[in-house]
Amino acid sequence: MAETSLRVVTNECRMKGNGYCPRPLEQAAVFLSRKWTLSILVTIGNFGNLRFNDLLRRVDGITQKTLSERLQELEKYNLVERREFAERPPRVEYSLTAKGQKVRKSVLPLLKLAESNAFSKS
Numbered sequence: 001m002a003e004t005s006l007r008v009v010t011n012e013c014r015m016k017g018n019g020y021c022p023r024p025l026e027q028a029a030v031f032l033s034r035k036w037t038l039s040i041l042v043t044i045g046n047f048g049n050l051r052f053n054d055l056l057r058r059v060d061g062i063t064q065k066t067l068s069e070r071l072q073e074l075e076k077y078n079l080v081e082r083r084e085f086a087e088r089p090p091r092v093e094y095s096l097t098a099k100g101q102k103v104r105k106s107v108l109p110l111l112k113l114a115e116s117n118a119f120s121k122s
Helices: 023-032 037-047 052-058 064-076 098-115
Strands: 049-051 080-085 091-096
Touching: 023 037, 037 049, 037 052, 037 064, 037 080, 037 091, 037 098, 049 052, 052 064, 052 091, 064 080, 091 098
Parallel strands: none
Antiparallel strands: 049 091, 080 091
């Protein structure tokens, strides 16, 4: 599988004036804006633990390949935990880590704002 490259944003802030530097938010936005990433985080958080096929059914339109890739990325960034159970047939469940729960909790107000049509042109 090819390594996915994400645009790296430096921590150096070139903003003029006072206030928060937007650089850390830009870096987070690059990662979170990848298609399906937020849907996966929110969906796992909604249900606590989900098996791969349950997650595949709940995230409408995602392919097996893309789900697998996104889950691997989320594991790499310690947002999702993959647990294997020594059973026959094998069972694997995904859940949010503490860091993943924190990210989900942070995006829920934005989700509620989006649901209120705050971003519609009318």
